[in-house]
Amino acid sequence: MKIKVFYILLLFIISACSGEEKISTINRGILPQPTPSPYNLNLDLGSKISIHEFGHDNRLEWWYHNGHLEDQNGEKWGFHFVIFKSENSDKDNYVAQMSISDIKTGEVFQLARADKGLNNLYTDNLGTLFISDWKYTIGPKPGQFEINIFTDDIDLNLYFDSLQQPMLHNKIGWFETSLGYSYYYTWPRQKTTGTIKIRDKILSVSGESWFDHQWGDFFVPGKPAGWQWFGVMLDNGDNIMISQSRNTKGNVELLYGTYQNKNGLVNHLNDGIEIEVLDDWYSSKTQTTYPSGWKINIKKMDLNFIIMPDILDQEIYEGLPPTQTYWEGKSKVFDNRNNYIGDAFVELSGYRDPVQIEWTKNNE
């Protein structure tokens, strides 16, 4: 009897020590969250669009301005300003870039800032984003924005007010590729006023600008993936957006466009767009060759035009890792008879050779 009690006690202790070993197996049936049904941004056009002007809870988002300005002396200037927001971590990361192109001298000035947007303020209709010492204001009305950049060398203080309705791209302002999905709309023609400071000279400027807002759960690979993007503002008041995206094999995966006439009527161009590259430009700084000059044919509209950069070197690299270097430049639009018919901004991404990741370097 005593021996039994002893063994029972011993067994109890041993079982308490060892416990039952659990074995789990890999479940192959777990699938990612399905892509959410897109909002119909059409329903939000008008006053409700302002709810989409602020930041979204998505992996990538950007607010992008470019414009064609003229100072009090009649000199031409181009500018671009963009805020990238990425949500890879728990906290958003912000990178802002700006460039000013002096058409007369051919010089391009560029700066960048990074931040976490911690001091950003939002009210019902006003959003203020601080990227380090740069300030960006959204609102108070839809299509109204303000950039305030003061630095030792360069200032950029511009106010934007939209003259036309926003354009929703790909019909509902949403598109999907193999790389993910994105919402995308444009305020195509914004009256722009303000000042710029270059080399201690403060200049009053005015002109027209283009605004893009894009957000979604997608990723942006580098060369050979990338895109050619064109934001065209014709002198007749019509606006055209054309985007050609390449996949990771370098093949064109998506080519589409949006045409909005001066009255706001939109024509979605999902086929029949042809882009012919006329020339290229080599950046000795980054050893990168970019297309330079394009002939574009939009069959549906029976429209042909040529886009030529105002300055060849409008490569943007400031504040970004080398893999994200791109070309962003003020350009002119000509018809077939070489008549000037408007201005454009062109964005070329995915042209710089990849920078090898550290461990593939080590493996070599």
Added chain:
Amino acid sequence: MFETFGKKIIQLRLYVVIIWVFMIFISLPFAPQAQKYLKPGGFSNENFPSVEARKLIQEKLDVSTIAFDLVFSHKDWSPFDPRFTENVQAALLPLYDYSEVSSVVTHLDDPNRASNMSNTVHATVGLSIELEESLEFLKMIEKEISPGALEMIITGGPALYRDISLASEKDLRKGELFAFPLATVTLLIVFGTIIAAFLPAAVGGGGVILGLALVYLISQSIDMSVFALNIVTLLGIGLGIDYSLFYTSRFKEELMNTKDVTQAIINTHKRAGPAIFFSACTSLVGLVSLLTFDIMMLRSVGMGAVIVIFCALFASLTLMPVLLSFIGYRINYFRILPNRKSKFEFWLPFSKWVMSKPWLILIPTTTILIILATPVLNMRLGTVDATILPQSIESRQGFDVLYEEFDFGKKTIIPVIYTFEGKTFSTENLEYAYLIGKNLENIEGITRVKSIVNIDETFTFEQYLLMYDNPNTLTDFEVRNIVENFARDGAILFLLESDYHPFGPETRNLVTEIRSYKLDKGHMFVDGGPGETTDIVNSLYNKFPIVVLVVVLVTYISLMILFRSIILPLKAVILNILSIFASYGALVFIFQDGNFSNLLNFQPMGVIDSTLPILLFAVIFGLSMDYEIFLLSRVSEAYKKTNNNTLSVSIGLQKSGSIITGAAAILIVVASSFIIADVVVVKAIGLGLAIAVFVDVTLVRALIAPSLMRIAGPFNWWLPSWLDKILPNISHEN
């Protein structure tokens, strides 16, 4: 044997003194340096799966697991203000010249290193050296880092370990500073004369000096943890003085009876010697058990304790009789407290009162003990972090900033490394890694997984395949970062996040679940605090019940041999366990739940460090048994003379009550001196020990033990005759 030994000591007393003076002289320069070769940490083991995982992470991914953090702040400038960033870059510039620095990551590289709450950032400096070297490197480099207009705090692993070592050393000095005077005052109260009071303190001190010098010597060849030093010193002082107290007390009694100094010493050696020897042996039974654990810190305490207890025993049985032979009657000189006519006058009526109503005493006191022990039911075993340091220390302040403003420690991070054959971005390997990532995401309690295949929960495997078609083309800064740091051919790192306490039982369950995955190909290893905590707790508590069983059995059999009874040893071990549980309960109530945290000046740990219950068991079981032996030996002696159970218990208490109370009081004051320690673990050990001893000498020895013995009556002394025949016969006297 002890009588002969006592005679020899007296004959050779001059040599004994010379040898002791020589040993103390030799030891003096080394004892204060005992810490010099002690290692920081000591809570892990090279054979733990988590350590294997860490090595794999280091080898396969070139990720440094040793890093320190520099916390920069400014009252007005925001982290991305060019003035702020320039100062940060200037401060970090000297670091790039050192090959020991493997990486420097600032908020400009990773914006998450800028605080949401204030103008504060932190930069992480990865080191390619081992922890011990990193302490020296930090000492050298910190002079070169100038934060300019910014405020700077240095924290992170090496800084915290450095400060824990410094704080431990400071605690030791503080503890010693308080322990010796307080113990001497207690001795003064016990003996009433200055010489009698100072002698045990001096002999105990001599034993500690010798013990610490030996620890210094041994630590040069055997790895010992710095955390052991305080506990070892505490035990050395407490037990050293206790043994000397027993000896001095008996000497005074014998001197009164024999009126001859030499004969009194021989009698003391004959009668108190075995009790002290047995007492030391019972203490050693528990403490030696620490040597069986795989944790260097516990082994260090075990080893250190064996050394100091041996030194204390050696001092009390050699130095003490010799000194007493020189001092003789002068032991009663310089009386400062009035001589009590009879020290037995309290214990005799008290024991009679207790035994007159045994059930009335037993039930409420046992209930109190059970209530004291109740919090044990909520004990959450784990390991501790930097919060064991006081908030006044720089690295702790830095840790608090990282905790408050960067969520360090708020989110539990569980690093899991998956190793496999072949290329990471092959379709087959990527798909399996993707499946693993999805499975890890779905474990209950995991809030987020970060890896090359857990970039975004909406991404399909096909999208990852596209993304990694040529990883070099990745443009997304953070994805590139993840690819560069979280993967190599043959290895992928998954960082799992959880809201559970990093070192609590829920996180250990997560670790166990992750480790339980049976993979079709490759292997998964869990590292980090959670992995290590799981290994530590598993390692300790798989062994602990067996150790408890062995210690209890050895003690039970020893007592059975000593007291020729099967009931008394059973009572002794049960009461010991009750004392230990009461002490555990107090630990949970105070250190885990945070009660009295303001009074005791510490931050609640939320868990009980998994080494604490084991340490306390090892120390308290032996100590409680000491007191039990002193009590029972007197009771047994009286029973042999009177054959009357109740009377013998009264006589036993009468003769041992004061000495046990005095010895316990000394141990309580010595242990309490460590409550003022800055390092919370040391504080917890000091308090746990003080509470256990207090409970033991009040509730257990004074009330429960006599009540139980009264209730058991003659059964106390029952031993089956067949057992009596086979048990060895050892006589004892106290």
